[in-house]
Amino acid sequence: MKFLIILLSLNAFSFEQYLPPSLKINNKKLVFIDAETSDYKITFDLKTKTSKVETIIKFRVKETGYPVLDFVNDALKIEINGEKARGPEIEIPDTTVRYITKKVSRNDLHTLKITSELDEPNFFEDMNAVAEYFNFTDLKFRYFLERYVPASFEYDQVKMTFEVKFLNTDIEHAVMTNGEIKELSFNHYKIDYPDYYNSSSILFHVRPLETLTIVKTNYKSIDNRLIPITCYNRGSIKYCTDSYIEKVKGFLKTLENDFGPYPHQSLLIYELQTNSAMEHAGAVKTGMWAMRHELDHQWFARGIMPNNGNSGWLDEAIASWGDDDYNKSSNDNFDFNIGTSYSSVYKRITYGNAYSGGQRFLTKLDYKFKNLGGLKPLLRRYFEEFQLQVVSTKDFINLMNSFFDTDVEDIFKKVTGRDNYVEVYSFDQNNEFSYNSVLRKSKSSSCKFHKLQSKEEIFSEK
Numbered sequence: 078m079k080f081l082i083i084l085l086s087l088n089a090f091s092f093e094q095y096l097p098p099s100l101k102i103n104n105k106k107l108v109f110i111d112a113e114t115s116d117y118k119i120t121f122d123l124k125t126k127t128s129k130v131e132t133i134i135k136f137r138v139k140e141t142g143y144p145v146l147d148f149v150n151d152a153l154k155i156e157i158n159g160e161k162a163r164g165p166e167i168e169i170p171d172t173t174v175r176y177i178t179k180k181v182s183r184n185d186l187h188t189l190k191i192t193s194e195l196d197e198p199n200f201f202e203d204m205n206a207v208a209e210y211f212n213f214t215d216l217k218f219r220y221f222l223e224r225y226v227p228a229s230f231e232y233d234q235v236k237m238t239f240e241v242k243f244l245n246t247d248i249e250h251a252v253m254t255n256g257e258i259k260e261l262s263f264n265h266y267k268i269d270y271p272d273y274y275n276s277s278s279i280l281f282h283v284r285p286l287e288t289l290t291i292v293k294t295n296y297k298s299i300d301n302r303l304i305p306i307t308c309y310n311r312g313s314i315k316y317c318t319d320s321y322i323e324k325v326k327g328f329l330k331t332l333e334n335d336f337g338p339y340p341h342q343s344l345l346i347y348e349l350q351t352n353s354a355m356e357h358a359g360a361v362k363t364g365m366w367a368m369r370h371e372l373d374h375q376w377f378a379r380g381i382m383p384n385n386g387n388s389g390w391l392d393e394a395i396a397s398w399g400d401d402d403y404n405k406s407s408n409d410n411f412d413f414n415i416g417t418s419y420s421s422v423y424k425r426i427t428y429g430n431a432y433s434g435g436q437r438f439l440t441k442l443d444y445k446f447k448n449l450g451g452l453k454p455l456l457r458r459y460f461e462e463f464q465l466q467v468v469s470t471k472d473f474i475n476l477m478n479s480f481f482d483t484d485v486e487d488i489f490k491k492v493t494g495r496d497n498y499v500e501v502y503s504f505d506q507n508n509e510f511s512y513n514s515v516l517r518k519s520k521s522s523s524c525k526f527h528k529l530q531s532k533e534e535i536f537s538e539k
């Protein structure tokens with residue numbers, strides 16, 4: 078019986094390999110959560126020009142301790158299993174997180190309720206309406222779902238719902254998002270997101286309906302599914318034209334031929350004529366200049382999802398290589414270091430060097446295995462094997478080793494710096510995590526993709 082219980086409890090953590098190790102800081106064991114469901118009620122009150130977010134997260138932990146998750150804005154109220162608690166910020170290697178000040182037991186299902194506000198929602202001055210956009214990027218700290226609402230981390234696939242309400246306004250608001258939307262009543266929506274989503278998956282954008290141009294069409298995928306495409310933009314300029322959408326379909330066709338069927342249920346395109354671009358799951362925010370890149374991420378980054386900031390480099394490398402039409406190297410000299418996996422397992426952003434440095438690394442690997450067909454068949458297999466799952470660089474290395482019957486572990490260590498965190502971050506003899514001496518803040522990265530929109534851009538009609 079005991080054996081059975083152990084087996085059952087192990088099963089509860091199917092992604093255990095990706096759960097960051099617990100930390101002992103100030104005599105507290107901080108344990109990363111495995112959220113099962115996260116339900117958010119987001120209310121905009123146009124009379125008081127305020128927002129309110131009520132979050133309920135049901136989660137388990139693998140070890141008894143203080144649960145770790147993140148939210149950037151301070152909470153107004155926190156309750157865990159019916160008891161009041163606080164959620165202070167704490168610095169850990171490579172990032173800042175929050176922990177809940179009540180210890181919870183391993184394996185049990187816990188209920189966390191948090192009341193908070195959105196960070197400065199954009200209320201129009203000349204209209205009784207709001208423009209709110211969840212501006213995500215993997216190149217800055219704490220810029221996924223946690224920027225807006227309490228959330229788990231990228232390693233954690235969570236069944237999420239949003240309930241969105243606009244109070245005290247006659248102006249109809251639209252919710253543009255990559256989930257299944259139901260209109261419950263006027264200005265009141267419920268959204269169900271697929272259960273493979275994580276903290277980087279959601280595109281969430283609300284605006285007065287009359288300020289949007291929305292075009293709907295379908296794409297017939299390689300496996301004969303009819304994929305609904307919604308293309309939208311702000312204002313009266315009609316960018317989502319037939320020829321624009323034909324180009325999108327062309328990219329989809331090429332990517333499907335290369336890597337297999339489009340993995341999501343639908344495609345939402347937030348068309349933006351600025352230099353801001355970002356990928357979500359079954360959704361992109363971009364202009365045509367980065368369309369191929371962000372659609373590539375529908376397979377690599379949001380079709381299979383990196384477990385942390387040390388693994389995201391590969392998706393940028395793949396997308397950048399594709400942007401350059403899978404250019405060739407003339408040698409397989411690996412005498413360089415791009416340092417994209419050099420940090421601790423707690424790291425949450427992608428190094429800017431992932432793009433050109435990562436692409437360079439892929440071209441060398443492609444050359445090395447050119448007699449076995451090069452790297453593209455491996456990428457196709459990688460997608461087949463891991464789609465809609467969380468992955469780490471280690472999964473890619475293991476697959477490459479078996480696919481080419483080789484051992485590339487040392488090459489990856491040398492070029493990406495993988496696993497160095499083991500030497501840098503450790504517990505001291507008292508089992509205290511000695512983070513003060515080793516704390517190293519990674520710098521934010523920058524690149525031409527994944528730029529955030531400015532506050533003005535989100536708000537303005539242009």
Ligand SMILES: [Zn+2]
Nearest residue numbers: 370393396526
């Ligand atoms: Zn990218």
